[in-house]
Amino acid sequence: xRLLQRALRRSGLPLAYSQGYNPRLRLVLALxxxxxxxxxxxxxxxxxxEIVDLDYFVSSLSAQLPAGLRLVxxxxxxxxxxxxxSLVVANRYRARLKLSEGKLVKPALIESAAIxxxxxxxxxMPRSGKKKKHISCxxxxxxxxxxxxxxxxxxxPVLVMLLKAGSDxxxxxxxxxxxxxxxxxxxxxxxxxxxxxRESLYMISNGALVPLAEGV
Amino acid sequence: xxxxxxxxxxxxxxxxxxxxxxxxWNCCLKEHDQVSxxxxxxxxxxxxxxxxxxxxxxxxxxxxKDQDLLMERVFAPAVDxxxxxxxxxxxxxxxxxxxxxRAFDLIGFSLQYELSYTNxxxxxxxxxxxxxxxxxxxxxxxxxGGGPCCFNPExxxxxxxxxxxxxxxxxxxxLLKAVITHNQRGLxxxxxxxxxxxxxxxxxxxxxxxxxxxxxxxGLQKLEKQAPGSVEKNYVADLDSAPYPTAPLxxxxxxxxxxxxxxxxxxxxxxxxxxxxGYIFKPVRRRSAAKIAETARDxxxxxxxDELSLSSLSSSDYPAIxxxxxxxxxxxxxxxxxxxxxxxxxxxxxxxxAENLHQGRRSSLTFAPEAATERLRKVIGKRISEAxxxxxxxxxxxxxxxxxxxxxMIGLPTEEERDVEAIAELxxxxxxxxxxxxxxxxxxxxxxxxxxxxxxxxFQWESQLRMPALISRQQLLIERFKKMPWxxxxxxxxxxxxxxxxxxxxxxxxAPLLEKAWQLGCRFDGWSExxxxxxxxxxxxxxxxxxxxxxxxxxxxxxxxxxxxxxxxVEKELLIxxxxxxxxxxxxxxxxNN
Ligand code: SF4
Numbered sequence: 016x017r018l019l020q021r022a023l024r025r026s027g028l029p030l031a032y033s034q035g036y037n038p039r040l041r042l043v044l045a046l047x048x049x050x051x052x053x054x055x056x057x058x059x060x061x062x063x064x065e066i067v068d069l070d071y072f073v074s075s076l077s078a079q080l081p082a083g084l085r086l087v088x089x090x091x092x093x094x095x096x097x098x099x100x101s102l103v104v105a106n107r108y109r110a111r112l113k114l115s116e117g118k119l120v121k122p123a124l125i126e127s128a129a130i131x132x133x134x135x136x137x138x139x140m141p142r143s144g145k146k147k148k149h150i151s152c153x154x155x156x157x158x159x160x161x162x163x164x165x166x167x168x169x170x171x172p173v174l175v176m177l178l179k180a181g182s183d184x185x186x187x188x189x190x191x192x193x194x195x196x197x198x199x200x201x202x203x204x205x206x207x208x209x210x211x212x213r214e215s216l217y218m219i220s221n222g223a224l225v226p227l228a229e230g231v
Numbered sequence: 232x233x234x235x236x237x238x239x240x241x242x243x244x245x246x247x248x249x250x251x252x253x254x255x256w257n258c259c260l261k262e263h264d265q266v267s268x269x270x271x272x273x274x275x276x277x278x279x280x281x282x283x284x285x286x287x288x289x290x291x292x293x294x295x296k297d298q299d300l301l302m303e304r305v306f307a308p309a310v311d312x313x314x315x316x317x318x319x320x321x322x323x324x325x326x327x328x329x330x331x332x333r334a335f336d337l338i339g340f341s342l343q344y345e346l347s348y349t350n351x352x353x354x355x356x357x358x359x360x361x362x363x364x365x366x367x368x369x370x371x372x373x374x375x376g377g378g379p380c381c382f383n384p385e386x387x388x389x390x391x392x393x394x395x396x397x398x399x400x401x402x403x404x405x406l407l408k409a410v411i412t413h414n415q416r417g418l419x420x421x422x423x424x425x426x427x428x429x430x431x432x433x434x435x436x437x438x439x440x441x442x443x444x445x446x447x448x449x450g451l452q453k454l455e456k457q458a459p460g461s462v463e464k465n466y467v468a469d470l471d472s473a474p475y476p477t478a479p480l481x482x483x484x485x486x487x488x489x490x491x492x493x494x495x496x497x498x499x500x501x502x503x504x505x506x507x508x509g510y511i512f513k514p515v516r517r518r519s520a521a522k523i524a525e526t527a528r529d530x531x532x533x534x535x536x537d538e539l540s541l542s543s544l545s546s547s548d549y550p551a552i553x554x555x556x557x558x559x560x561x562x563x564x565x566x567x568x569x570x571x572x573x574x575x576x577x578x579x580x581x582x583x584x585a586e587n588l589h590q591g592r593r594s595s596l597t598f599a600p601e602a603a604t605e606r607l608r609k610v611i612g613k614r615i616s617e618a619x620x621x622x623x624x625x626x627x628x629x630x631x632x633x634x635x636x637x638x639x640m641i642g643l644p645t646e647e648e649r650d651v652e653a654i655a656e657l658x659x660x661x662x663x664x665x666x667x668x669x670x671x672x673x674x675x676x677x678x679x680x681x682x683x684x685x686x687x688x689x690f691q692w693e694s695q696l697r698m699p700a701l702i703s704r705q706q707l708l709i710e711r712f713k714k715m716p717w718x719x720x721x722x723x724x725x726x727x728x729x730x731x732x733x734x735x736x737x738x739x740x741x742a743p744l745l746e747k748a749w750q751l752g753c754r755f756d757g758w759s760e761x762x763x764x765x766x767x768x769x770x771x772x773x774x775x776x777x778x779x780x781x782x783x784x785x786x787x788x789x790x791x792x793x794x795x796x797x798x799x800x801v802e803k804e805l806l807i808x809x810x811x812x813x814x815x816x817x818x819x820x821x822x823x824n825n
Contacts, residue, residue: 021256021534021535021536022535023535024531024535024536024567025534025535027532032567037569039567040567081254081256081483
C-alpha cells in the first residue's frame with residue numbers, strides 16, 4: 016500500500032486527496048489482505064481530479080512501480096458506481112504446504128484431514144464482541160464454497176480454497192488451515208506450515224460467482 | 232542486487248531479509264569496471280537506523296554524482312544474519328552489487344555513536360579484512376572513518392587508515408579523486424597516506440604516537456614530518472551550492488524516519504555547554520528559502536513521500552521561518568504533503584509555528600528544557616526561564632495541545648538532588664497550573680538522559696557522575712513519578728551512558744579493549760536487547776583497564792587532551808571561558824552575534 020501510494024505520488028497523475036488536515040490519497044484496495052498472505056492480483060480504486068487517457072495512466076504509473084509490482088490494467092468507472100469493496104463476495108486462496116527440510120508429510124494424511132473438515136456441519140469461529148468478555152461464535156462451514164487439494168507428484172501439496180468474504184462475514188484462510196490440522200490430531204499436523212497467496216477476488220455477475228477481473 | 236542461491240538460503244533463515252537486498256527506489260547501480268574507484272559506505276548499525284540518517288543519503292548522492300566514482304552501501308547485519316553468514320562462510324557484501332567488501336577500493340565507516348564501535352570491528356571481520364591498519368597491505372581496501380565521532384576517534388585509531396574530519400559531502404569526492412591519482416602513480420600504501428594527509432580534514436592516526444605519563448595521556452608525538460600538527464575540519468561554506476540529494480533512496484521496509492528531509496540550516500547558535508553538536512557543526516549556515524522550496528518540490532516528485540521534515544538542530548532559529556513555511560507550502564500545494572518541524576525551542580513563537588504546521592492536529596509537542604531549575608539551566612547554558620516555560624506551555628494548551636514530551640538530563644555538573652527532584656516538581660506544578668486554568672488532564676511524557684561529557688564541548692573537562700549516584704537519582708525520579716500516573720517516565724540505561732562516556736573521551740589504549748569486548752560477543756551495544764555489561768566488565772578486567780579513569784575523570788585546563796590535535800574550529804580559550812562562566816551561572820552572549 017505504501018509502495019503504491021509513493022509510486023502514485025511520483026507519477027505526476029492528477030490525484031485526488033481527502034479534505035482537511037492530513038490529506039490522504041483517495042485510494043482504496045478492494046479487500047485488504049489478511050496478515051501473512053501474499054498477493055497474486057489485487058484490485059483497487061483510485062480517484063483522480065480530472066479524466067486522463069487510460070494508456071497514459073497505465074504508462075505513467077508503471078514507470079514508477081518497483082520491480083516485482085506490475086500494473087495489469089486500468090479502467091475508468093463513473094465516480095458514483097458501487098465501490099469494489101461492496102462488490103467482492105468471495106476470494107480464492109492458494110495454500111502451499113512448506114515442507115521443512117527432511118520432514119515428509121504423507122499426502123493421504125492431508126487428504127483425510129480435508130475430507131474430515133468438509134464433512135463437518137459446523138466449524139465454529141470465535142469472534143470477540145465489542146465488550147472483550149463477550150465471545151460469540153460463528154459457524155463458518157457455509158463460508159467454504161470450495162476446497163480442492165492438489166497432490167502432484169514431486170511438488171508441494173497445494174490447497175485451493177474459495178472462501179466467502181465481504182462485510183457480512185468471512186473467514187481467514189489461516190483459521191481454516193488451523194482447523195484442518197486439528198482434524199488429524201497427534202500426527203505432527205500441528206507443525207504444518209502453509210504459504211498462503213490470494214489468487215483472486217470474486218463478485219456475483221448474472222447470479223454466478225465470477226473473478227473480479229472478468230466481472231468489472 | 233541479484234541474489235544467488237547461497238544467499239537466498241541465508242536470507243530465508245533471517246528476519247527482515249529486506250535489510251540486505253537493496254534495490255530501493257532511486258538506488259544507484261554502476262558497473263565496477265566502468266569507474267576508477269569503488270567505495271562502500273558502511274553504517275555500523277541496522278539498516279533501519281542507517282537509512283534514517285541524512286548523512287548517508289547526502290554522501291551517496293554526492294559521490295555517485297561523479298561518473299568516475301561509485302558508492303555502494305552496507306549496514307551492520309543483525310545478530311541472526313551474522314550467525315547465518317558465519318555458518319555459511321559468506322563474506323559481508325554490499326547492497327547494490329552483492330560483491331564482497333574486499334572487492335572495493337575503500338570502505339568508509341559512518342561513525343555516529345560510540346556504542347556502535349564493536350559493530351565496526353565485527354563488520355571488518357565479517358568482510359574478511361584484518362582489523363588493524365598495520366596488518367593490511369595495499370591489496371586491502373583503505374578503511375576510512377567520518378561522522379561526529381571522528382572528533383575523538385582515538386579508541387578506534389589503530390583500526391583505521393584515516394579519518395575525514397567534519398562535513399564530507401564536498402571533501403569525500405575530493406579525497407576519492409586524490410586516491411585515484413595516487414593509485415595510478417602506483418604509490419605504496421604508506422606514501423598514499425602521506426599524500427592524503429596533506430588534504431584538509433584528513434587525519435592519519437598512524438602518523439601520530441600518543442605518550443602516557445604515570446597512567447595518563449601526556450601528549451602526541453608526530454611521527455611523519457609531512458603530516459599536519461593539527462588537523463582542521465572540513466565544512467561546507469555555502470549550503471545552497473553544496474550537493475543535496477533531490478532523488479534520495481526510498482526504502483521499502485519501514486525505517487526509523489521514513490520521510491523526505493530537507494536540512495534548512497546547519498550548526499546551532501545556542502551553545503549549550505554539554506552539547507557537542509553545537510560546537511562541532513559551527514558555523515551556522517543556512518539554506519535559502521528559495522532553494523529549500525525548490526528542493527522540497529523535487530524531493531516529493533522523486534520519492535513520493537507524504538511527509539517532509541524541515542530539519543536542523545534547532546528549527547525555530549531559522550530567520551523568517553514563517554516566510555519559509557509559506558514558500559514550502561506554496562511549492563507543495565495540492566500534493567497532499569504535510570510538513571514537520573523537529574527540534575523546537577521552548578518559546579511562544581515555536582508554539583505558533585507548530586500550530587501553523589499542525590492545523591487541527593493535536594498530538595503532543597516536544598521540548599527540551601534539559602534541567603528543571605533555573606540555576607542549573609544557567610550552568611548548562613540553556614536560556615529559558617521558568618516564566619518562559621509556563622508561558623510557552625500555556626500558549627500550547629490554549630492552542631489545543633494536551634500533551635507534552637519533555638527531555639531532561641541528570642548528572643549535570645553542579646547538580647544536586649533537589650535539581651533532580653525539581654523535574655518531578657515541575658511536572659506536578661504545571662499540571663496543577665493547568666487544572667486551575669480549567670484544563671485538567673494535561674499529560675506529560677518525560678525522558679531523562681544521563682549527562683555524558685563530550686570532547687570539544689565546554690564540559691569536556693567535566694567527569695560523569697558515578698554510576699551509583701546516577702542510579703540513585705534515577706531511582707528518586709522513578710519513585711516520584713510512580714505517584715503521577717499521568718506522566719510517562721522513561722530513562723536511559725546507566726551502564727550504556729557510562730560506556731558512552733568512556734569512549735567519548737577515550738584514548739588509544741581502549742582499542743585492544745574494543746577488540747576484546749567484540750571477541751567476547753559484544754555487538755549492537757546501543758540496543759538494550761543485545762547489550763551485556765558483564766561482557767564489558769570482563770573485557771576491562773582482562774586488560775586491566777579501569778573504565779572509571781575515563782568516564783569519571785576530571786581534566787584540568789592544563790592537561791593535554793587526547794583529541795586536542797583535531798580542530799573543530801572552536802578555540803580552546805572559548806571553551807575555557809564558557810566552562811568558567813558555567814560555574815558563575817552566566818550566559819555567554821549568543822554566539823550568533825560574534
Ligand atoms: S539548542 Fe543547545 S542542545 Fe540543541 S543543538 Fe543547539 S546547542 Fe545543542
